Amino acid sequence: MSRHRDIRNMDYLDDYDGYDDVYGHSVEDDYYISPSNRQFIYNREHSTRSSEGDIKEEDESEAQLTDLEKTKVESCIDQIKETLGSISISRNDLINMIMKESFNVEKIINTILETPRVQPEPVKEKVNIQSTTAQSELPTIKVVSTPKTATNVTKGFDLPQKEARPPVLTPRSQSPSSDRETPTNLPNVDASEDLKTPKIRENKLDVQQVYQKERGDGKEHLYMVVIGHVDAGKSTLMGRLLCDLGQVNQRIMHKYEQESRKLGKQSFMYAWVLDETGEERNRGITMDVGRFQFETDTKIVTILDAPGHKDFIPNMISGAGQADVALLVVDATRGEFETGFDAGGQTREHGLLVRSLGVSQVAVAVNKLDTVAWSQERFNEIVAKLKAFLKQVGFKDTDVTFVPCSGLTGQNLVSKPTETELISWYDGSCLLDVIDKFRSPERPVNKPFRLSIDDIFKGTGTAFCVSGRIETGCLTVGDKILVCPNRESAIVKSLAIDEAPQAVVFAGDQATATLSGIEMQNVSVGNVLCDPTSPVQVASQFQARIVVFNVTVPITKGFPVVLHHQSLVEPVVVSKLISQLNKSTGEVLKKHPRFLGNNTSAIVEIKVSRPIALELYSECKELGRVMLRVGGVTIAAGLITKIIL
Amino acid sequence: MKLVYQDIDKDNEGGVALIPEEPEDMWHAYNLISEGDSVRSTTIRKVQTESSTGSSSSNRVRTTLTISVENIDFDTQACMLRLKGRNIEENQYVKMGAYHTLDLELNRKFSLRKQEWDSVCLERIDMACDPTKTADVAAVIMQEGLAHLCLITSSMTLVRAKIDVNIPRKRKGFVQQHEKGLAKFYDNVMQAILRHVNFDVVKCVLIASPGFVRDQFYEYMFQTAVKTDNKVLLDNKSKFMLIHSSSGFKHSLKEILQDPAVMSKISDTKAASEVKTMETFYTTLQCEPAKAFYGKKHIEMANEAQAIETLMISDKLFRCQDVKLRKEYVRLVDSVRESGGDVKIFSSLHISGEQLEQLTGIAAILRFPMPELEEEDSDGD
């Protein structure tokens, strides 16, 4: 073997010999039944009924319906939901009720409202919620194929999850892959049950109490990533919003106005609030995520103004990885919307990416409506196209809101519109109200501490700081932490959120930690800070279940791709194609496929050239997702299902 | 490489004498020599001499040795080829059967004898001795905080420097750290270019990146060059070429080598043509999957049907120690050629060769679809 010493490692032949023994069979056993591909993409076409024998009877009532009845049932359910928000009755009961009342929505709603909510034993309740919501997410019968017994629900991706662990209700953890509902009107049983289940962290009760004490009465914090095609007006819209909210000093704004005019870029003056580097200002293009904080009636909102340019998608991904919700900005100008929306435009890619990264609520700002004289038809045309697209990507209709506006003129941002043309057809909320109405996620503060490093910089004096989002758990000044994958320990000297010092920070926070006891050059972006008593996993080879998007060339064994995991960007190789799966049922279609083409789903093995810190998706959703990109195009999204090495 | 002498008989047995002239020739020699061959060359040997008084001293002497090769080691970075084996010709300093390690040296002749010279070996000699060399190209592939400086010769792509530094992101009110970090990064890349690029042989320096990194860097480098009156850079300014790449990772080289502007400038280098063939393979796999296969089993079946139009095979497969296996591959190559197919032996040091190696090392585009192969379970994966 010595002759291969300096040639690229990875001797294929050797590798291959052991393949069947090691992976061949376990694959099937572990992943045979997987939930549908809702994980990534919503696809109506696959809504065929399954005839598997292990489906519980409750589904059968549905299966017996005729097509016409089914359609009617769906529309009833939609209507009921619209009226009641999300409901805590299982879909099946609902269908029974609908059939009993013969599609009389009024009556059903009354019945629901009158029936005192029975609280079944917790576990059951959870299962019910999952099935209900799974169905509401997919208003077709497709879900039937996901068996809904308590054990079956946890199959597939959730398999290795500890049985009793209740669902974590963060919208962010609602990747398309999650079976769970966004946290609107869910009964609180879950959250409180959660508290009583010990195990995950010894002092978890304390954590929750501390969290309540620290954050309980304040406004909720929300992280919102602003996405969209290049020049859609994202920065301008946000800059203007901040100005109108009085967040930007008037003197500074005046300065921006003067200086941008000097550069002949006065139309970018508002964008300068977020585009701060000389390069960005000169070119009029956002390159890295800009941040700014402001408050609404009920929330503190941190905006992450992502770059729209194709080449800066890596930065956009790291921003989106830290967001709870997204604001998609589209340019309504004729031709411009189309450019951004057509194949190759970033409207689609961004939409797909944020959804795959676990963002489940999105507001769409139909921007620059001033350029089309506030045309209602144009607005409706765009809304129709985007609605269909967003649904296909996996956003629920109820989690998508559209707002007509203009960032440059400030129309419909912080207050009701004044333009007569707009008033004539629009009387909905302004952008600020829409943002205020986003549902804040539940933060997984009870899980072991994890922070994925997004930025490293010098602090005052000799100390250095790392910043990033706390994915799970909490961190206190003085804590000892481990920096993975190098497993170096360090001490937290101080903590801050948006420059304001903190004693303790929690899951969901975008925090800055000053570290000591470790050299700055031993820490890199993409490293994970974790609790030394319960460290993050480190791997250089793992399996992921991926969904392949539209690709120009298929993925084969040995395919070099760029892996995005939080802020980490690493070159990796798809080292094995283990099995191709049915997109909707997760059933293995083919073992060892030769290649993976458009819109396929598969289990693959990925090899990283150096170890990285990650988690199984079933253990920690935030650190269990990966994106694969090639040549500047996102080709697949994946969930880590198994660590090999 | 210079071929000084060749004597191979009808049975393909015999020997050649070669003089490696440039680092790349070591790579050819590495691909040429197999375990069991005998190699004769001058070398330095430490010898113990015992004086009449009985005290022994050790001396280094230059001598010519012939060894039967048992172990081959190639250091890519230094382009060093090290052969280990037993002495098979008695010599005044070294006994028969004693172990010796031969380092092949530039500009020193070595003779190589093989039991059997096959077509792949002979082709390698032709390739190594081809005087119409394609120009050497340097490529800097970069993104913010990461740069790879690669040297591309006809058969090798060598990463000469990798610069990986942390650049603080832009933060509200603190853009200086970001801008300072960038400037330092650009300086590192510039130093790497000055250290590793020999402008006497390099005809073209490609600077590739996503976004505006390449433009910013180019501007930085030449501003600095003017300030410091750096003649080397200023005189060679016309050799620099800015191209788009999607990242600063090495495999982005693939994109660069496909860029029409680059293609026209560096003409048909082996690296670029390999990239193109690989791309054709993948496109075929996408559009007509029954016409693109990989893995030994499928390829052999396709060859039996005389279906192979283009065979791509990694030179690594010919370096295997298993003589029988090597012969099988050689036979495959010969057979594809006989039936009119094109054979491309990929260099495992080039970017697409690296990829091919991961893809079982062997792949083919067929003349006609063979859907029946798709039913066969492949051995590839």
Ligand SMILES: Nc1nc2c(ncn2[C@@H]2O[C@H](COP(=O)(O)OP(=O)(O)OP(=O)(O)O)[C@@H](O)[C@H]2O)c(=O)[nH]1
């Ligand atoms: N007419 C009109 N122009 C607008 C509006 N909003 C933004 N613009 C213009 O659109 C151009 C791009 O604005 P930016 O805010 O930089 O766009 P962006 O989406 O942040 O661009 P990137 O961050 O580079 O992707 C600027 O010239 C703005 O003045 C609007 O509502 N109406």
Ligand SMILES: [Mg+2]
């Ligand atoms: Mg912008």
